[in-house]
Amino acid sequence: MPATDVLACPSCEADVAFAAPPVLAEITECAECRTELEVVATDPVLLALAPEVEEDWGE
Numbered sequence: 386m387p388a389t390d391v392l393a394c395p396s397c398e399a400d401v402a403f404a405a406p407p408v409l410a411e412i413t414e415c416a417e418c419r420t421e422l423e424v425v426a427t428d429p430v431l432l433a434l435a436p437e438v439e440e441d442w443g444e
């Protein structure tokens with residue numbers, strides 16, 4: 386059983402490694418493109434782009 390999980394970044398397809406088993410809704414960052422990624426499923430593990438927080442129009 387592997388000690389780390391390695392997934393493909395949905396943005397640039399670089400390897401994204403997890404030191405610990407990914408948990409649902411965990412946010413990680415791609416080391417290549419600095420995109421924030423969210424774990425949207427764990428069986429199997431699936432990554433999606435995390436929602437952008439820049440569009441904060443309100444106070």
Ligand SMILES: [Zn+2]
Pocket residue numbers: 394395396397398399415416417418419420
């Ligand atoms: Zn990436």
